[in-house]
Amino acid sequence: MSSIPLPAALQRDDHVAMEQKANRRKRMSRWFSILCVIIAFLSVVVLVVLLVSISIQGSSRLSTDLLSNAHSELHPEQAGMWPAIVGTLFVCGVCALGSLPLGIGTAVFLEEFRPRKLELRWLRHRFPDQSKTWDKLASGLYKSIRGFHSFIQLNISNLAGVPSIVYGLLGLSLFVYMFNVFGQIKVNEASGWEIAGAQHYYQVLSLESGQVVLIPQTDRTQSTLTVESPTTGVTPDGKTYEVGVWEPGSPKPTDPSVRRRTVRKGAKGGVFTDRAWYYFRLPFDRSFLAAGLTLALVILPVVIIASQEALRAVPPSMREASLGLGATTWQTTRDVCLPAAIPGIMTGAILSMGRAIGEAAPLLVIMGAAIAKSTGPQHLMDDAVTMPVLIYNWAGRQQAVYQELAAAAIIVLLIVLLLMNSVAIYLRERLSHV
């Protein structure tokens, strides 16, 4: 084996030491890859521990009661999460309606209407004034449009890093109080303008026990009414009638229908408000509408970034073909780019909605941590309970029964999220191969 003599410089090196060094390096590499495997599978272990511990804790409370009942302080063993499920649906519906059009529009603007050199050339062609100032003006205009694009891009990356509780505070100022434009913020009292759907009455006890007459309120600042003389009352379906007054001492009317329409002289009534489902007021106050719009702000950056990536993945050759046939940029976007990007946009939308469903911090700020509500929202300005807020409230209590309920509610929430994520994955697989 003495075919090629080693150079003198290498002959001096110690073969044994070289081999040891090589072995050490190989051993190091092997240890590192073992460490990698252990650490990488740590995440699997964590996930398994999480799921197992929660399902052990919550399995005893998983029943139809949980799905159909409302929270109850007196009978915690029968408490359920139906209002929270409905509330989550409403809040996330508003969130989707708010964030998806806005987010996809912004993504289209940033990706498809990116200023190109073409426009600068068109400007020069359109106004063939060769003077230096014009040239400077045109390129300045072009640069400022480009600057606008990159500024918005930077802004979106920054918005994605803002903590969600700060968005909650923004929603509190913007949607709940509307920066106080509609008057001084009052505690425990609604301020602002009621626009539609509200009827205010005074409720006065009639002579028939357990029955009341409704008298329309004329002055909103007066919260009680004392009946001294006959006035007009209203039936619940809007018909007016004369309310009689009974002087104590004189004989009471005997006919029940008359008694029902007669009140004692000097009887006092408090305000009662009847709200139709389309009840609308400004500012929104602590309503599910305000909460949904705030959540829309939280997930807006996520929607924009996902849609941008989907649009970027559309091959430029398709755009060029469409533009080459004489379509305008918007026609190209509408008929070529958006249809091709739909799977990606849908996936991003579903994943961001999953995030919205699990978000609790901004909702705590907007609607508070109270969960005593037995139904979903009854009108547009009604408040709501959502699943994460319910879980937060239950998990923070000391009693074991509420801890178990929290775990059971978490199982329901995770099943919903898992279903949504698998729909997203299915869509991505199915639509991207068409």
Add this chain to the structure above:
Amino acid sequence: MSQPAALRNRRFRSTSTAVYSERFVVMMLASCATITVLITAGIIYMLITESWHFFTSDYVNFKQFLTGSEWSALQAKDIKDAEFGIWPLLSGTLRVTMIAMLISLPLGLITAIYLSEFASRRIRGILKPTLEVIAGIPTVVLGYFAVLVISPSLQWVSSGGFDTFNATSAGIAVGILCLPMVCSLSEDALHAVPNALREGAYGLGCTPFETSIKVVVPAALSGIISAFLLAFSRAIGETMVVALAAGTRATATLDPREQSQTMTGFIVEMIKSENEFGTVQYYSLYGVAITLFVITFGMTLLGQLIRRRYRESYE
């Protein structure tokens, strides 16, 4: 729109309609984009005007706010006794965040290296969905997990050395939360390193370990650092985990076994309390929020700066 000479003197209705609708659409889309700017402006306006009420109040001193080591906005019965010094909240936040970073940064980076350099297709097929599922878990669930599992097991290990609500269990849960984010962003950065660099390293006789640590990771460093900064700002702003698991006493210690109220935890506690709108205690939440915002905004900007300035581009 420039037209060929043959068409120049003819008016096509469809063309001019398209031109007008094009202008309209661009206006609409640009206004969508402008709304994102307005949101930022709204956040800044809201934080400044509302915290103005706090900083100009008689009971608050800006210098004391920055340096004071006692925070008793909710504990004090009388407003005169309340102390507003941000340090206890800041140190609580930093304690939780540091523990979270100690867990998520090394583990996330090593998992990312493993996924991009070593893992076979089958293992990727297990690990990737697992990380996606962890990333999709609502934070309130992780907070419950911290209370239910992490905190009792810490107490069991240390035989009662930890409080029921402590910084460590919250930090571990936040770390679990940040792990998928660190991992996927770092993996993207590692993935962008061209194969020629790896092949060069192997050609010079490097082992896989040396290739990934000495060649690939340094080449992707700017992306990795900006992923770290993003995870850091996410951990600082994390709310539900700390609201459930970190406790409600603002203390200025460095002991991770004790309760620690974070800035976000204070905001939640304040919202839940009975303090009415317009009191100094109420406005103090905006003072905390503006501090939080400045920190996270700075982190994001720093991350983008690093990404832009130090990005190695391989074309």
